[in-house]
Amino acid sequence: MKHSQKKQIAPLTFTREQLQQRDKKLFTEIYQRYSAALYGLLLAIVHDRETAEDLLQDSFIKIWQGLPSYDEKRGTLFTWMLNVTRNTAIDYLRSRRYQEQQKTDELPDYVYDHDNWSIQPNVDHIGLRELLDKLDCEVRRIVELAYFGGYTHTEIAETLGIPLGTVKTRLRAAMLQLRALLRDEL
Amino acid sequence: MTVKDIIESGIVESYVLGLLDATERAQFEVYLDQYPELQQELARVEQTIAQFAATHAVEPPPQLQEKIWNALQQHAPTDQVPASVPSKRLTPRRWVAIVGAAILLESAAIIAGGVVLLKLHTRVEQVEANLASIQRDHHQTVARLNQGLDDLRLLTRALGGKALAVTLKGTKQQPSARATLWWEKSSGELLLVTPILEPLNTQEQYQLWAIVRGKPVDAGVFSPDSLRLVYPMKPVPSAEGFAVTIEPRGGSAVPTLSRMVLVGMLPSPRLTERGTR
Numbered sequence: 001m002k003h004s005q006k007k008q009i010a011p012l013t014f015t016r017e018q019l020q021q022r023d024k025k026l027f028t029e030i031y032q033r034y035s036a037a038l039y040g041l042l043l044a045i046v047h048d049r050e051t052a053e054d055l056l057q058d059s060f061i062k063i064w065q066g067l068p069s070y071d072e073k074r075g076t077l078f079t080w081m082l083n084v085t086r087n088t089a090i091d092y093l094r095s096r097r098y099q100e101q102q103k104t105d106e107l108p109d110y111v112y113d114h115d116n117w118s119i120q121p122n123v124d125h126i127g128l129r130e131l132l133d134k135l136d137c138e139v140r141r142i143v144e145l146a147y148f149g150g151y152t153h154t155e156i157a158e159t160l161g162i163p164l165g166t167v168k169t170r171l172r173a174a175m176l177q178l179r180a181l182l183r184d185e186l
Numbered sequence: 187m188t189v190k191d192i193i194e195s196g197i198v199e200s201y202v203l204g205l206l207d208a209t210e211r212a213q214f215e216v217y218l219d220q221y222p223e224l225q226q227e228l229a230r231v232e233q234t235i236a237q238f239a240a241t242h243a244v245e246p247p248p249q250l251q252e253k254i255w256n257a258l259q260q261h262a263p264t265d266q267v268p269a270s271v272p273s274k275r276l277t278p279r280r281w282v283a284i285v286g287a288a289i290l291l292e293s294a295a296i297i298a299g300g301v302v303l304l305k306l307h308t309r310v311e312q313v314e315a316n317l318a319s320i321q322r323d324h325h326q327t328v329a330r331l332n333q334g335l336d337d338l339r340l341l342t343r344a345l346g347g348k349a350l351a352v353t354l355k356g357t358k359q360q361p362s363a364r365a366t367l368w369w370e371k372s373s374g375e376l377l378l379v380t381p382i383l384e385p386l387n388t389q390e391q392y393q394l395w396a397i398v399r400g401k402p403v404d405a406g407v408f409s410p411d412s413l414r415l416v417y418p419m420k421p422v423p424s425a426e427g428f429a430v431t432i433e434p435r436g437g438s439a440v441p442t443l444s445r446m447v448l449v450g451m452l453p454s455p456r457l458t459e460r461g462t463r
Contacts, residue, residue: 011236024255031251036243037236044242053250060254061261074215075202079232082239083204128242146203147238153205168196175199175234182237 011076019067031060034078038085044128045089045148055092059085090150134181139174146171188421189223198224202231208332216336216418220406222436330413337416340377341368348372352428354450360384363447367394367419367428374421376405381417383410383447386432393433395441396425397451407437427451 012033018026038059042052062084070080132140138160145151145159157164192198200206201214218224349368356363365381376394383392391409395402405428406419430448431441 027255027258028251031254035251036245037239039246040242040244041239043244053246056246056250057254057257061257064258065261074218075228076232076236078236078239079202082235087204131238131241146205153200168200169194170196171199171203171205172194172196175231178238179230179234182234182241 011078013072014077019070022064022067027064030063030077030081034081037078038081041082041085041148042089045086045150046093051092055089056085058092059088062088086147086150093150131178131181135174135177139170139177142167142170142174143178146174189221192217192221192224193227198227198231202228202235208328209336212329212332212336219408220418220420333413334415337414340416340418341379349375349377350452352450352452354428354430354448357446357449359445360447365430365448367450369422369425371424374423376419376422378408378417378419380415381408381410381430381448383430385410389435390432391435391437392430392447393437393441394419395429395431396422397427397429398422398425400426402429402441404437404439407433407435425452 010033012029014026035056039052039056042055042059043049046052046055059081063081066084070077074080132143135143141160142156145156151159153164153167156162156167160167162170197206197210197214201211206214218228349370352367352369354363354365354367360383363381363383365383366379368377368379369375376396378394381392386392386409391407393407394405396405397403403422403425404420405422408417408419428448428450429441429446431438431443432445432447433442
């Protein structure tokens with residue numbers, strides 16, 4: 001594995017006071033540490049730079065407003081921010097998908113691009129493509145649906161035609177494979 | 187369910203990825219408080235996700251940082267809304283700015299209209315503030331309802347089965363303290379129900395002990411919460427009695443007997459036999 005890929009996002013910890021205060025110093029620290037990971041995730045989900053920039057801004061507004069209610073006992077700041085960002089992107093995709101459906105209802109002949117709505121992540125990034133390629137096929141689908149697609153357990157079960165209980169155990173298998181792969185890399 | 191079962195069910199991954207519904211999440215967080223092993227697993231899964239995120243990190247354009255900071259300043263910190271409540275906020279400022287610019291281009295005759303718009307703007311801001319507070323209340327109500335449903339589900343299961351009720355009574359430390367344990371002997375499942383105990387400072391927690399062949403065995407820690415009725419504790423396969431002590435947060439290996447607040451013994455089998463004779 002190439003050395004250039006030895007990356008890690010070191011966790012940041014703040015006091016409750018700092019999180020309540022929400023000054024520019026806190027913003028700068030959080031932004032510089034996490035924005036690349038969040039922006040990369042948005043790009044992988046929406047496939048468009050301008051949209052990803054808008055969504056990063058929307059996500060940061062939600063993060064900023066939610067900071068006082070963030071509970072460090074329930075997970076790291078990064079995981080929480082990642083979920084706020086993913087939800088923002090998924091909400092955006094769903095509302096766009098809804099608008100497209102409205103449009104097609106009005107204009108039955110209108111043909112829209114189904115590929116727009118595929119949940120295949122944008123894998124321009126070499127590191128991500130290499131990593132996803134190494135996963136087992138079924139495990140890779142789970143990662144694509146759950147991580148990049150924001151699909152719920154039920155939706156994943158329906159899409160893949162597997163029982164609900166299998167979704168969670170496969171998600172765990174996916175995480176174990178990822179953990180092993182990432183360990184090799186680091 | 188043992189910690190191993192919980193981990194192998196894949197629930198930790200689903201929790202980290204935000205895939206659990208409110209009830210599943212509440213249940214998981216109860217387990218999380220109970221088992222340090224689960225906290226370690228959570229940290230491992232989070233680390234994997236963070237590493238995975240690093241593989242597809244892309245630096246945003248440099249000017250974006252300042253742009254976002256400016257946007258944050260516009261969204262004044264007074265309108266805090268819990269992040270988990272999806273908020274569909276209006277952006278009256280931009281709207282008023284556009285309308286305001288149009289008014290300047292028109293004549294002074296419309297200034298009266300501008301005043302109305304400004305009033306409207308103020309009104310929109312009030313409505314927005316109300317909405318934020320309603321959303322906060324709604325968020326809390328939903329959390330309470332879910333907690334109630336969880337409690338009810340656990341209790342129904344306990345009462346429907348062959349669970350044994352053990353009454354715990356207060357000691358000299360807290361004479362008015364009371365609690366009931368529902369104990370399903372076949373599975374060892376243990377529920378602490380409606381404990382009446384004095385509040386503790388944040389550095390301390392109550393710890394439940396099972397007395398097994400005369401020795402105390404840890405059965406988990408809990409912090410009383412006026413909104414909760416039921417506290418799932420660690421499973422205990424056999425015990426002659428139970429006791430609750432005050433311990434430093436996270437619990438102790440050995441009970442601090444001088445701070446025992448509740449105790450309840452099961453009727454000994456020999457006594458019962460004599461009683462039925």
